[in-house]
Amino acid sequence: MTTRWLSAEEQRAWRSYISATSLLADAIDRRLQAEAGMPHLYYSILSRLSEAPDRRLRMTDLAEALKITRSRLTYAVARLEKDGTVGREGCPTDRRGHMAVLTDEGMALLERVAPAHVETVRTAVFDHLTPEQVGQLEEICGTITRAIQSGDPGTPGEDLPWRRRSCSS
Template identity: 75%
Template sequence: MTTRWLTPEEQRAWRAYIAASHLLEDAIDRQLQQDAGMPHLYYSILANLSEAPERRLRMTDLAERTKITRSRLTYAVTRLEKDGAVRREGCPEDRRGSTAVLTDEGTALLERTAPGHVETVRATLFDHLTPEQVGQLEEICAGVARGIQGDGPRTAGDDVPWLRRSSTPCS
């Protein structure tokens, strides 16, 4: 098999992506650690639960939404349980499954943390983009995610559950 080396343009784009994604994730993690003592992944779990009906999701659905393995999610939820932000309940439809539920304490933590998180996301990402670039970023990222997941080609805004967000300030 012949190696398909990156073109100079692709190499520059790849390196720019790596630099930007690492810097962005570091800035978000720093802010969340400082404001709430949690990494971005934990905030994302709380945000996803806050957007779910009755603030609850089956663990398998939560793992899919957060794009992590079930074992990594189990570890994170266990930590969030110890902090009182989440509780686990048995799943009535499937005795083998369990459901993660956002507690009132978790909701309060999310509400306290969301303004700083949104400001960090805005300052580190969106303040540097034009409205047209925001649409392009969504389309590019959604296309890459669909390609990795093996979903067929779509355009931005199609019915992709994890792309749909409520109007809450949590992301």
């Protein structure tokens, strides 16, 4: 198989993307640690649950929405359970499944921290983009997401994190 090296333009775009996503992840994590003592993943769990019907989601669906392994989600939810911000209960439609549930304490924490999170995202990303660039960003990221999730030959979609089995699954 012949290696399809990146062109100079592709290499610059790739490195720019890596730099931006690394810096953004760090900025969001630092702000959430300062505001609530939690990493971005924990905030993302609370946020996804707040948007779900009855503030409940199957653990497997939550892992897929967050694009993480089920074992990583299990660990994070266990930590959030200790804090009283998330609970876990059996799934009514699948005896083997579990539901993650956002507690009232978790909702209150999310409501307190969300303004700082949104401000970080706004100042780091959207304040620097035109409306046209926002649309382009959505289109580009959506295209990449769909390509990887498709599982088409040549894409890494067949080994997506939430589909991986672990000892605790």
